[in-house]
Amino acid sequence: MRAAKKKDKEQEKTKGSHQNTKRSILTTKIINIIYKDGLKTIAELCEDTHNSIPSITQIMNEQTEAGIVKSFGIGESKGGRKPVLFGLNKNAGYVVSIEVSRKYTHIAIFNLHNEQLGQTHEIKQGLENTEDIFKVLKDECNTHITNQNIDNNLILGYGITVPGLIDIKKGMSLSYLQFGNQPIEKSFRELFNKPVFIEHDTRAMAWGEAWFGLAKNKENVLFINIGSGIGLGIIINGQLYHGNSGLCGEFGHIQMNPEGELCYCGKIGCLETIASGAAMVKKSQEKIRNGKSTILKKVVNNNIEAITLKNIIDAANNGDLFAIELIEEAGEYLAKAMSILIHLFNPEAIIIGGEISDAGNLITDPIQQKLNKYAMQRLKQDTTILLSELKEKAGLMGTLPIVVSNTIGAIE
Ligand SMILES: [Zn+2]
Incomplete structure (x- = not known):
């Protein structure tokens, strides 16, 4: 009984x-x-x-x-x-989004309606700095949170995007901030004493587009991030694709020229050595040294080493023929590589984002034109080439759904 x-x-x-x-x-x-x-x-x-x-x-x-x-x-x-x-309730919690690049870091705070509080905070330090970056990030985030008058208890978590090879299952970066065997996600959790989620920079941008940008309500979309390097974010059936071990999207390292230059990845003639921002900068410097005339020289006060991708895009937007041709040439190679993606994925759209999006039609026109040459017509006509409208916000916003669904959206 x-x-x-x-x-x-x-x-x-x-x-x-x-x-x-x-x-x-x-x-x-x-x-x-x-x-x-x-x-x-x-x-x-x-x-x-x-x-x-x-x-x-x-x-x-x-x-x-x-x-x-x-x-x-x-x-x-x-x-x-x-x-x-x-x-x-938009003020029930906040997300701190951090984009750590090689040379700089962006910090932004968002409420639960995905509205940004204040401006993006830029720090001129990034992954090239050593372990100091942890202390710098903690101090800068705390200052930014205080400046926005937010109670730290209402911070739901941190979304951090990092370039290079990322294994999100283990929360590890295989390229940066490897201090011992501890995953960086764990290091960041200890640092902030809050939930932390890391994601690859380009994948976060693609996810930002899927939730808030041009990929919203689309199922199969590719996102190409062209800044100093070239990355690929893949959305399949409305989900962010990570690959078997989280390392997919290394589009910049497919070989385009077997006789080409050595890439920093150790391979020869990668797409990045031809069509990335770094490649455009290098090419501009070589050609200017060989006597090419351009307003770029004046922009950097003859200090050719100081030329940046932004300088090239600005010069092109101001009608500088040399800069226009540099972007055009990069676009032509990109089209060749993108035709492979179109043939493999049959995507609804390919969004061009990252720093290059400021070049507008100067980058999309040569891509469109050369796709006619390289891509099968039946497949090409089903893919729209779009230019990101979220621009530099894409990555920062891409972490928001990740943090929200894993914190307030994961009520026990
Ligand atoms: Zn490479």
């Missing part, structure tokens, strides 16, 4: 915890739906999650009381009483 009672109690307990788990899964689902889609009525949430009005109402009441959800007025009536619209 006693044993049976005990068994009953245990069963009840299991049933109770099972119901709790079920409810917390549903809560997570609802938070993620309203984070992604914005305002929703209870009836819409019932439809989206295939649940009953009482269970959704109960969750919304709990979350409203906790200050995570709030009502945003009255929606359209579909017959009967006008329903209340629910959305996330």
Whole structure:
């Protein structure tokens, strides 16, 4: 008898915890739906999650009381009483997004409506600096958080993007900040004492486009990041593709010229040695030394070593023929490499982003033109070539859904 009672109690307990788990899964689902889609009525949430009005109402009441959800007025009536619209309380939590590049770092804070608070904070230090970067980042983030008048307790987590080879399963960078065997994600968690999620810089940009940019509501999209290097972000069936060990997207290191230059990756004639920002800068310097006339020389006060990709893009936008031709040539090689991607992936769109997006048509026109030469017409006509509109915000915004879905959107 006693044993049976005990068994009953245990069963009840299991049933109770099972119901709790079920409810917390549903809560997570609802938070993620309203984070992604914005305002929703209870009836819409019932439809989206295939649940009953009482269970959704109960969750919304709990979350409203906790200050995570709030009502945003009255929606359209579909017959009967006008329903209340629910959305996330934008000040219930904040995400700190950090983009660490080789030479600089960007820090930005966003609320739960993905609105940026203040301006992006730029630090002229990056991965080329040694272990100091950890202390610098901590100090700069704290200053930025204080400047935005945010209570540190409301920081949900940090999203950090890093270039190079990243194994996100292990939270490791295989290219930078390797101090011993500790994954950098763990080092950053210890540093900030908050949840931290790392992602590859280009993949974060692609994810930013998928949530907030030109890839929104598209299923199969490629994103090419052209800055000093060349990276590829792949969205397949609406999901960010990471590859078997998280190392996919090394588009810049496919061989374009077997007789070409040695790349920093150790291989010969990679796309990066021909069509990246670094390659354009190097080519401009060589040609200017050989007497080519361009306004670039004046822009850098004859200090040819100081030329940057930005200088080239600005000069091209100001009509400098030499700079226009440099970008055009890069675009032609990119088209050749992109035709391989089109043939392999049959994407709906390829978004050109990163620093080169400031060149506008000067980069997309030569790409479009040469794709006619290299890509099969039937495949090419199904792929739209687009220029990123999020530009430098793409990577910083790409970490937001990752942090939100793994913190406030992962309620226990
Ligand atoms: Zn290479």
